[in-house]
Amino acid sequence: MSFVAPDYRAELRRFVHGYAGAHQDAILRAGDVFDFYSSLMTDERVRGDARGLVAAVLAYFVVPDDVLPEEDLGPYGLLDDLFLAAHVFRMLRRQLAPEVIADAWAEDDEITKVMDVVYSESRGALGKLRRDVLRVAGLS
Template identity: 35%
Template sequence: MLDKEDFYQSFRTRMHAWIKSDDGKVHKFADILLFGPDLFHLLCKLSLDERVPAGHKAKLVGAIAYFVSPVDLMPEIILGPVGYADDIAVAAFVLNNMINDVDPEIVRSYWAGDEDVLKVIKQIVEVADKMVGSGLWSKLKGKFS
């Protein structure tokens, strides 16, 4: 039987390897890009939770699809791990909008990361414009609002 990694495991492995590389060690947003796998995991878990309203689930599923799609505004196949910047920004944007309608403890219960997820989301949303570029960020927010 083949032991095949799922998207989350593969994503996590790639990000941790990149963060140790020469490029990763000096990248301006390396610490934020490292949140990518945990944000993906969180999106998946919340999309299955019955306490999350259907409208928010639709946006969570959209953000998941954006993560796994090989075609997006910053393609990983061309940019490598830096290409996940837009995916991570979208995840944080969708989660940030959802937190006003969902008990934050539900969000915290699924967070696999070490830091406070609400602070992580806020930190990413605050730098998303710089991380992705204002033109791309405006387009993305429009698609996920």
């Protein structure tokens, strides 16, 4: 019997597909945000602290028992994952060359505008839980 790794990207896109509810502008971008961080992880130009930040975001996406568990909350539970991703994006913009960020973003719209929406919506939804997200991710 051979092992077939799960396609987390595809599952994440299916999970949020058709979501209509609170903070949908951020939640519907979860697959794009995950793809962005996956691309950064495989980019040899991303090194040192930046690589550690990227790994923290990807790990947080796949941990089942995070601050807002998707099992209990459905797609709404991705808001903590998205907050962390947008928070780290603000850090990475100071550490990575603009072309590294641009190369990792596969979508047509501007990543900075997307991440601003994701940050604003997820930050507002989390309130004081933001500190817990950063602590669980090892960034506090």
